[in-house]
Amino acid sequence: MSFLYLALAIVGELIGTSLLKASEGFTRLYPTIGVAVAFIGSFFFLSMAIKTIPLNTAYALWSGIGVVATTTISVLIWKEKINGASIAGITLILIGVVILNLFGPGHGDSGHKAENNTIITSENL
Numbered sequence: 388m389s390f391l392y393l394a395l396a397i398v399g400e401l402i403g404t405s406l407l408k409a410s411e412g413f414t415r416l417y418p419t420i421g422v423a424v425a426f427i428g429s430f431f432f433l434s435m436a437i438k439t440i441p442l443n444t445a446y447a448l449w450s451g452i453g454v455v456a457t458t459t460i461s462v463l464i465w466k467e468k469i470n471g472a473s474i475a476g477i478t479l480i481l482i483g484v485v486i487l488n489l490f491g492p493g494h495g496d497s498g499h500k501a502e503n504n505t506i507i508t509s510e511n512l
Contacts, residue, residue, distance in 0.1 A: 393436040393445055399429030400453045405460055441492050451484035 403425030410418035437445045455477055461467040 389436045389439040392432045393440060393448060396429045396432035396436060397449055397452050397456070399425045399432060400449065401456050401460065403429055404453070404457050405464065408461075408465055443487055443491055447484045447487040447491075451480050454480050 403422050406418045406421040406425060409415065410422055413419045413422075433445065433449055458469060458473065458477060462469055
């Protein structure tokens with residue numbers, strides 16, 4: 388279920404980013420409202436996903452897939468140009484996402500144990 392939440396967060400980010408372009412600097416009402424709704428939804432679903440998916444993995448996927456899909460949308464829908472440097476940068480981001488997913492925390496023993504959590508309150512001071 389967490390990866391479904393993450394997918395919904397990514398879709399929300401893509402919609403929000405596209406509407407950000409359509410809002411023309413927040414001068415158009417309906418795209419501006421759409422930006423707010425899409426990003427609130429995106430962050431809501433991202434927060435649900437990171438309940439069980441490690442934060443670095445979820446954020447790497449969210450931002451990595453978001454960068455690639457946003458670039459694709461910008462070329463196909465908004466007719467923006469892309470150059471070799473953009474492609475190289477996106478490729479490096481994808482490599483980073485793959486490395487984090489294969490070898491980052493959450494894959495094997497991270498060496499961190501969450502034992503003896505102590506909550507400090509003003510009464511303890």
